[in-house]
Amino acid sequence: MAEARARGxxxxxxxxxxxxxxxxxxxxxxxxxxxxxxxxxxxxxxxATLYDLFGGKEGLFLAAVARYADTRIAPVLAxxxxxxxxxxxxxxxxxxxxxxxxxxxxxxxxxxxxxxxDAAGSNTGFRAELAARYAAMExxxxxxxxxxxxxxxxxxxxQAAAALAASIARGLMLAARSGTEAAQLRPTxxxxxxxxxxxxxxxxxxHG
Amino acid sequence: MAEARARGxxxxxxxxxxxxxxxxxxxxxxxxxxxxxxxxxxxxxxxATLYDLFGGKEGLFLAAVARYADTRIAPVLAxxxxxxxxxxxxxxxxxxxxxxxxxxxxxxxxxxxxxxxDAAGSNTGFRAELAARYAAMExxxxxxxxxxxxxxxxxxxxQAAAALAASIARGLMLAARSGTEAAQLRPTxxxxxxxxxxxxxxxxxxHG
DNA sequence: TCTATTTCAGAACATTCGTTCCGTAAATTG
DNA sequence: CAATTTACGGAACGAATGTTCTGAAATAGA
Numbered sequence: 001m002a003e004a005r006a007r008g009x010x011x012x013x014x015x016x017x018x019x020x021x022x023x024x025x026x027x028x029x030x031x032x033x034x035x036x037x038x039x040x041x042x043x044x045x046x047x048a049t050l051y052d053l054f055g056g057k058e059g060l061f062l063a064a065v066a067r068y069a070d071t072r073i074a075p076v077l078a079x080x081x082x083x084x085x086x087x088x089x090x091x092x093x094x095x096x097x098x099x100x101x102x103x104x105x106x107x108x109x110x111x112x113x114x115x116x117x118d119a120a121g122s123n124t125g126f127r128a129e130l131a132a133r134y135a136a137m138e139x140x141x142x143x144x145x146x147x148x149x150x151x152x153x154x155x156x157x158x159q160a161a162a163a164l165a166a167s168i169a170r171g172l173m174l175a176a177r178s179g180t181e182a183a184q185l186r187p188t189x190x191x192x193x194x195x196x197x198x199x200x201x202x203x204x205x206x207h208g
Numbered sequence: 209m210a211e212a213r214a215r216g217x218x219x220x221x222x223x224x225x226x227x228x229x230x231x232x233x234x235x236x237x238x239x240x241x242x243x244x245x246x247x248x249x250x251x252x253x254x255x256a257t258l259y260d261l262f263g264g265k266e267g268l269f270l271a272a273v274a275r276y277a278d279t280r281i282a283p284v285l286a287x288x289x290x291x292x293x294x295x296x297x298x299x300x301x302x303x304x305x306x307x308x309x310x311x312x313x314x315x316x317x318x319x320x321x322x323x324x325x326d327a328a329g330s331n332t333g334f335r336a337e338l339a340a341r342y343a344a345m346e347x348x349x350x351x352x353x354x355x356x357x358x359x360x361x362x363x364x365x366x367q368a369a370a371a372l373a374a375s376i377a378r379g380l381m382l383a384a385r386s387g388t389e390a391a392q393l394r395p396t397x398x399x400x401x402x403x404x405x406x407x408x409x410x411x412x413x414x415h416g
Numbered sequence: 417t418c419t420a421t422t423t424c425a426g427a428a429c430a431t432t433c434g435t436t437c438c439g440t441a442a443a444t445t446g
Numbered sequence: 447c448a449a450t451t452t453a454c455g456g457a458a459c460g461a462a463t464g465t466t467c468t469g470a471a472a473t474a475g476a
Binding site: 027028029030032033107109113114115117118119120121122127128130131134156157159160161163164166167168169170171172174175177178179180185187188190191192194195196198199 | 235236237238240241315317321322323325326327328329330335336338339342363364365367368369371372374375376377378379380382383385386387388393395396398399400402403404406407
Binding site: 006007008009010035036037047048051056057 | 462463464465466467471472473474475
């Protein structure tokens with residue numbers, strides 16, 4: 001099943017690793033703060049090829065966001081399971097959030113909730129992308145809550161609880177951005193789990 | 209007690225209103241996205257005067273953040289009271305958060321949690337500023353919780369609950385940034401109040 | 417080997433950026 | 447009125463920006 005060799009000159013870089021480098025730079029410097037020149041150098045992608053592949057800086061940024069979602073956010077959502085009790089899965093979720101937020105000590109925080117959120121101010125396309133990413137995360141959390149028997153007609157419906165859970169995750173990302181260590185954030189994450197479970201109509205924790 | 213008139217030519221602008229314009233532009237476009245030229249024009253401040261007053265773009269940005277904190281964030285914190293039950297004050301607090309987040313429909317969100325958080329990636333001074341602003345808010349919330357009799361030695365100490373409450377506020381700011389209307393955010397804010405109160409060791413709501 | 421196709425390396429482009437500087441305008445002090 | 451002090455308006459600077467272009471390099475098919 002090996003891909004047939006492309007026709008022209010082969011690329012001297014791996015697209016996935018190149019996008020990883022773009023993610024790193026955009027996350028550290030922001031959209032406006034990351035010059036195309038540096039992006040090309042650290043991605044090891046020639047300018048001409050970059051424009052052929054992504055159309056321009058905006059396209060590259062969106063591609064980097066997609067790469068980030070696929071490789072960094074997806075595992076965080078996967079921690080939701082269901083693979084244990086709701087309490088266990090929520091705790092694992094916030095552990096993964098903290099791990100992601102503090103993964104790069106030089107530039108903590110989240111590409112979506114820092115760089116993309118900032119760039120969304122003036123660029124409507126970026127704002128739509130931000131809304132879509134947020135909606136996806138909230139939908140995934142709501143599904144997990146409903147799998148735990150969270151009644152859609154509860155005083156706090158699963159969608160509202162999911163939006164709250166997602167807001168907390170974003171808030172933690174920002175706290176990490178300010179330099180707060182993961183260890184200092186853990187009590188907040190634990191409080192978050194307890195507070196969310198308290199909204200559960202089934203009352204007692206421990207539901208699959 | 210009227211101020212003695214200054215010695216030289218009087219300024220043709222009001223510094224407070226000028227900073228308000230800077231806040232507007234920085235919030236909409238971000239730090240890197242707001243050119244000094246446009247800042248001068250919309251602030252109605254000459255370039256030379258701007259550099260005399262603030263030293264440069266970084267100084268102006270920090271001054272804008274301070275102005276924003278004094279005029280926009282302070283009222284939000286003031287809503288915490290204590291002026292009613294803890295539930296009432298927390299509800300008023302999140303109402304004020306939503307009002308601030310959606311104040312400018314063209315560029316929703318928070319100057320601190322969007323522009324400053326993004327710029328904090330590469331600028332250590334900005335990161336320290338971000339940390340200080342966050343710490344101030346959390347301290348203020350923790351004080352309110354302790355005024356409600358929240359035991360420092362509780363399972364969830366007031367500092368952790370305050371950090372959680374602040375994280376939720378930041379998450380709501382980001383949700384607004386993505387274009388979500390205040391009306392759609394209100395259920396999340398209500399859920400936040402309920403979830404936080406559930407952590408209160410005194411158990412029953414309604415404490416002053 | 418010759419052609420077609422794709423990628424590469426770097427120069428070149430017009431803008432835009434943050435900052436500095438200079439001469440002029442408008443006020444207070446003596 | 448002179449002298450001083452502060453603010454204004456705009457030109458000017460070098461550096462950096464996103465993008466485009468040109469020709470050479472490297473591969474596959476004929």
